[in-house]
Structures are given as structure tokens and as C-alpha cells.
Amino acid sequence: MxxxxxxxxxxxxxxxxxxxxxxxxxxxxxxxxxxxxxxxxxxxxxxxxxxxxxxxxxxxxxxxxxxxxxxxxxxxxxxxxxxxxxxxxxxxxxxxxxxxxxxxxxxxxxxxxxxxxxxxxxxxxxxxxxxxxxxxxxxxxxxxxxxxxxxxxxxxxxxxxxxxxxxxxxxxxxxxxxxxxxxxxxxxxxxxxxxxxxxKTVTRSRRPFPWGFVLGSLVVAGALAFLWHKPSIETDPGLPDTTPAAAIQLTSPRGENPTYHFGEKLDLKLTLGRDAWVNCFYHQADGSTLRILPNSRFPEAHLTGGRSYDLPGGNLFPFELEVAAPAGEEKITCYAADRKIDSDLSDGLDNQLQGLAGTQIHAATLSLSVRP
Structure with missing residues (x-):
């Protein structure tokens, strides 16, 4: 050897x-x-x-x-x-x-x-x-x-x-x-x-209970815990077919500019008007950025329109996000495009969109506060 x-x-x-x-x-x-x-x-x-x-x-x-x-x-x-x-x-x-x-x-x-x-x-x-x-x-x-x-x-x-x-x-x-x-x-x-x-033999162990993975403080503005849970995707029959291509919404049941406290889990909903390639980024209080979509479990984030998706949740991001220190202001931004743009967006910064002329892109941002 x-x-x-x-x-x-x-x-x-x-x-x-x-x-x-x-x-x-x-x-x-x-x-x-x-x-x-x-x-x-x-x-x-x-x-x-x-x-x-x-x-x-x-x-x-x-x-x-x-x-x-x-x-x-x-x-x-x-x-x-x-x-x-x-x-x-x-x-x-x-x-x-x-x-x-x-x-x-x-x-x-x-x-x-x-x-x-x-x-x-x-x-x-x-x-x-x-x-x-x-x-x-x-x-x-x-x-x-x-x-x-x-x-x-x-x-x-x-x-x-x-x-x-x-x-x-x-x-x-x-x-x-x-x-x-x-x-x-x-x-x-x-x-x-x-x-x-x-x-090489590839095996995936079966786990009879939820499992967790904690990323360090730089990735999560404090640590994030990722826990497996069951898929949950629902169709929203109220969405009109005439919604502009790739229109996108990102909402929280806590309303606009929600506040989350240490130990609580993020619960968001991503809604698409039409089929689109989706990229989502979590910009944390410490200045670091986590790409939520696509990811290793869902590497091809081409989503069907006329639906609402739990985020995190389902096959998109099959982990939970647990909020932890430090406190601060954070945001999650999702982009929906009419073509695959994964390689053009390394961290979800708006200035990276300037080189995508001719691509239909819609963005949705949800700002949130993290408190002890």
C-alpha cells in the first residue's frame, strides 16, 4: 500500500x-x-x-x-x-x-x-x-x-x-x-x-429512529441540527395556471419577518407557480451561507409548479433545521429559473445574477430574527 x-x-x-x-x-x-x-x-x-x-x-x-x-x-x-x-x-x-x-x-x-x-x-x-x-x-x-x-x-x-x-x-x-x-x-x-x-459495495444503513447531524458554527450561524423526517409535499389547487413562469413564494406560518428562538426548528413553505429549477440559500448571522437546494439528497432541484413544498422537509431537504446561537438577523433566499443555474450561483449573492442575462429568474426572500 x-x-x-x-x-x-x-x-x-x-x-x-x-x-x-x-x-x-x-x-x-x-x-x-x-x-x-x-x-x-x-x-x-x-x-x-x-x-x-x-x-x-x-x-x-x-x-x-x-x-x-x-x-x-x-x-x-x-x-x-x-x-x-x-x-x-x-x-x-x-x-x-x-x-x-x-x-x-x-x-x-x-x-x-x-x-x-x-x-x-x-x-x-x-x-x-x-x-x-x-x-x-x-x-x-x-x-x-x-x-x-x-x-x-x-x-x-x-x-x-x-x-x-x-x-x-x-x-x-x-x-x-x-x-x-x-x-x-x-x-x-x-x-x-x-x-x-x-x-466498491455501496450500502446505506437503515435507522429505526431519526438521526442528526450538526454542522459547525461557521455553517449555521451557530450550529444547525439536521434530522431525517418523512416526505411532505402538498398540491395547492388555488394556484392559477397563468402565474408567470417560475414565480416563487417563500413563507412562514409565523408571518412576515418571523422570530425564532434557540432550539426551535424552522418551518417554511416554498410555493411555485410553474415548473422551475430552484436554488435556495440560508444566509446566517455570522456571514456564512448554506446552500439548501440543491443538496446531496436532492441534487437535481427541478420542481413541479402548482405545488407547495415544506422546507425543510420531504425529498427536497430531508432534514430539520434547529436554530442555535449566535443570535442575529438571517434570511433565506430562493431563486426559480427556467434553466439549471446551479454552477452560476455559488452562494446566492445577487451580484452573481448579473451574468445570467436571458435567463428567466424569480426570487423570494424571507428575513428572520434569531433570538436566545
């Missing part, structure tokens, strides 16, 4: 991917150092994982669950240059003859920077010289341990920057065009990955 320490190069120094675990969570997340702190790039990671927008489940799934928790050794706050390292880590996880390991146990170190698109092309990123400088101490430490290192990036220009950096002799520089170029350098080829996928 070959063991690899995988690092995503950043301008603050290399960040190691510590482990990947399958989780019964509504979306995939990146956590800091095995704590409950969920990093702001988690939405991008979830998009990178999910079928349709991303490549991870397509290439290496299915898994025991449809979402992952990825733990890293240090913060990564923005950008997409982590994608190459994350792809490599998932490839190692899927392989039968390789695994992630700390440096002390590793046979080889992977130092990686680059984006990965839907066709598995590796794209160039900015600040490669700065990332090299921020990594010099670790390159020297790996050399002292006599650990072979593969330093891989996109294109000849960035690879030449690595070759000219005067790195220790055990560092092999690799210029990548696709992810296949990287995997070919490792003792696990496409055949190994296909075999790993074909022989």
Missing part, C-alpha cells in the same frame, strides 16, 4: 489534506484541522463533488454517502487552486493500493496547485512564484527526510518557475494538461481507479 501526503500549495504555505470521510450531510464541506470550523470554500467544494456541476462523484463515486467531509491542516479562504490537490486526494481514496498519510508515514509527497474543469483539464492559477517561496521551508524539511516529492502544476510556464526555483534534487516537477498526466506518475492508473469503483 503506497502512502501519500497531499498538499495544496497556497501563498501562506502548503496545506495538507488530512483525510476524507463520507458523511450523511446535506452538502460536502471542508473543515479546519478536524474541528467543527467549516471553511468558506465549502460551497465550492460541494459544487466540485456533486454530479452535474462537479467531477468527484462522477469519477470516484458512488460512496457510502453522497457528501464528504474533507479535513485540512490550515485555512484556505478563496480561489479554486485547491481543486487539483482535492482531486488527487479523492483518487487516492478510491484506489485499492494507495492512501492518504501524514508526512511521517508517507512514501511520497504531492505538492499541487491548479484548477480542474468538467473535462478533467488542469487549469493555470495565479501566484505560483509566491507559493513556491512560501513552501521552501517544507521542501527543505522533506529533503532532510529524503522523501520524494512531485510538484505538479498546469502548463510549461509555471513548471519552469518551479524548475528555476532551486528546489532540492528529490523534487520532480511535472507540467500537467489533464488529471491523467498526474495519475500516470503514481502507481495507480485509470485501470486501478475503475476497478476500485466497480468493486
Amino acid at each position: 503506497s502512502k501519500y501526503a497531499v498538499f495544496a500549495a497556497t501563498t501562506d504555505g502548503p496545506v495538507r489534506i488530512e483525510r476524507i470521510t463520507a458523511e450523511p450531510a446535506p452538502q460536502s464541506m471542508i473543515c479546519l484541522g478536524r474541528t467543527s470550523e467549516v471553511l468558506s470554500i465549502s460551497g465550492g467544494y460541494d459544487d466540485f463533488v456533486r454530479p452535474g456541476s462537479g467531477v468527484i462523484l462522477r469519477e470516484f463515486g458512488p460512496d457510502e454517502e453522497d457528501a464528504f467531509r474533507l479535513d485540512i491542516s490550515g485555512p484556505i479562504s478563496s480561489g479554486r487552486s485547491w481543486q487539483l490537490a482535492v482531486f488527487a486526494a479523492h483518487a487516492l481514496r478510491a484506489a485499492e493500493n494507495a492512501e492518504l498519510a501524514p508526512v511521517e508515514q508517507a512514501d511520497r509527497v504531492l505538492w499541487l496547485t491548479g484548477t480542474v474543469d468538467y473535462d478533467l483539464n488542469v487549469g493555470p492559477v495565479d501566484h505560483v512564484p509566491q507559493k513556491i517561496e512560501a513552501s521552501r521551508t517544507l521542501f527543505a524539511a522533506w529533503a532532510e527526510r529524503d522523501i520524494p516529492v512531485i510538484a505538479a502544476c498546469a502548463g510549461a510556464e509555471d513548471a519552469e518557475a518551479l524548475r528555476r526555483a532551486g528546489l532540492p534534487g528529490q523534487v520532480e516537477v511535472v507540467a500537467l494538461t489533464t488529471t491523467t498526466d498526474l495519475l500516470a506518475r503514481l502507481p495507480l492508473g485509470p485501470t486501478d481507479l475503475r476497478k476500485a469503483k466497480e468493486t
